[in-house]
Amino acid sequence: MLYAPTPLHIPDGFLSLIVAIICWSITAVTLALAISKTNKSLGEKQVPLMGVMAAFIFAAQMINFPVAGGTSGHLLGGALAAIVLGPWPAMLVMTAVVAVQGLLFQDGGLLAMGANILNMGLLTAAIGYGLYRSTLGRSRNTKLTVAGIAAWLSVMAGALSTSLQLWLSGTAQLQVVIPAMLGVHTLIGLGEALVTVAALGFIFQTRPDLLNESAQATKGGRGWVVAGALISLAVVLLAPLASTNPDGLNRVAINLGFMQSAQTRVGPLAGYAISFIDSTAVSKIVAGGLGVFVVGAIIVLIGRSMQARKA
Numbered sequence: 001m002l003y004a005p006t007p008l009h010i011p012d013g014f015l016s017l018i019v020a021i022i023c024w025s026i027t028a029v030t031l032a033l034a035i036s037k038t039n040k041s042l043g044e045k046q047v048p049l050m051g052v053m054a055a056f057i058f059a060a061q062m063i064n065f066p067v068a069g070g071t072s073g074h075l076l077g078g079a080l081a082a083i084v085l086g087p088w089p090a091m092l093v094m095t096a097v098v099a100v101q102g103l104l105f106q107d108g109g110l111l112a113m114g115a116n117i118l119n120m121g122l123l124t125a126a127i128g129y130g131l132y133r134s135t136l137g138r139s140r141n142t143k144l145t146v147a148g149i150a151a152w153l154s155v156m157a158g159a160l161s162t163s164l165q166l167w168l169s170g171t172a173q174l175q176v177v178i179p180a181m182l183g184v185h186t187l188i189g190l191g192e193a194l195v196t197v198a199a200l201g202f203i204f205q206t207r208p209d210l211l212n213e214s215a216q217a218t219k220g221g222r223g224w225v226v227a228g229a230l231i232s233l234a235v236v237l238l239a240p241l242a243s244t245n246p247d248g249l250n251r252v253a254i255n256l257g258f259m260q261s262a263q264t265r266v267g268p269l270a271g272y273a274i275s276f277i278d279s280t281a282v283s284k285i286v287a288g289g290l291g292v293f294v295v296g297a298i299i300v301l302i303g304r305s306m307q308a309r310k311a
Contacts, residue, residue, distance in 0.1 A: 078124025
């Protein structure tokens with residue numbers, strides 16, 4: 001299947017200026033706290049792992065899976081990142097992913113980026129880690145079960161937050177947009193839960209020490225980093241097979257009649273494609289590979305900068 005060029009995140013035009021500014025303010029304050037907290041506990045081996053997690057989440061978000069009603073969904077990954085890295089590093093990872101998607105691939109508006117980071121990165125990481133932390137000392141099956149529930153709830157929280165932002169912006173009526181958004185994201189959240197549980201199950205089998213809460217600052221290893229990078233690139237190879245159906249937000253916008261207010265942005269990498277490459281599949285894969293490299297490199301550079309400043 002061919003890729004869909006429509007943006008997956010909130011575009012400019014959906015949110016009012018005041019709502020966008022409020023979201024940016026909340027996001028900025030939270031990220032300042034995340035930087036401070038991460039800087040205090042960041043270990044040398046954790047930085048490459050953060051880069052790998054950012055690369056994997058970026059790659060996985062390119063794979064839209066079909067759900068009911070001609071709609072598609074994609075992984076958010078905030079809960080997964082928080083469970084593996086801890087909440088504060090996960091927020092930085094998710095911010096890098098959303099920022100690269102918006103700035104490099106024109107996915108989501110610049111004014112709305114604060115809302116996208118808040119909905120997809122900060123809320124999901126907080127909920128994912130908060131619930132998973134309750135499983136300390138429990139069995140592996142319990143941890144996987146709670147992780148799946150946390151991943152599902154993180155998607156629902158992001159959908160609810162988006163609904164409230166659309167309502168406060170006057171874009172949609174509250175009694176209409178909340179059932180529409182939560183209804184479609186109920187199914188998308190199931191996909192998020194399955195991917196999260198599968199990823200954690202793989203980590204439990206191969207590197208269970210990465211999920212040891214007491215060793216978060218020393219997690220990592222060169223072999224694991226290489227393997228994670230290769231897995232991320234392998235996921236990108238599946239990008240041309242992604243569903244062409246509109247994602248949850250776009251489907252709701254189409255059904256409720258406010259899709260036309262979206263302000264589209266153009267660029268050489270818009271739609272996760274290379275404009276001068278004729279082959280759609282090759283274009284998608286090359287663009288995805290570029291995104292994986294850029295987002296991973298950004299996180300590693302940020303982490304190294306934190307370590308240098310700390311030293």
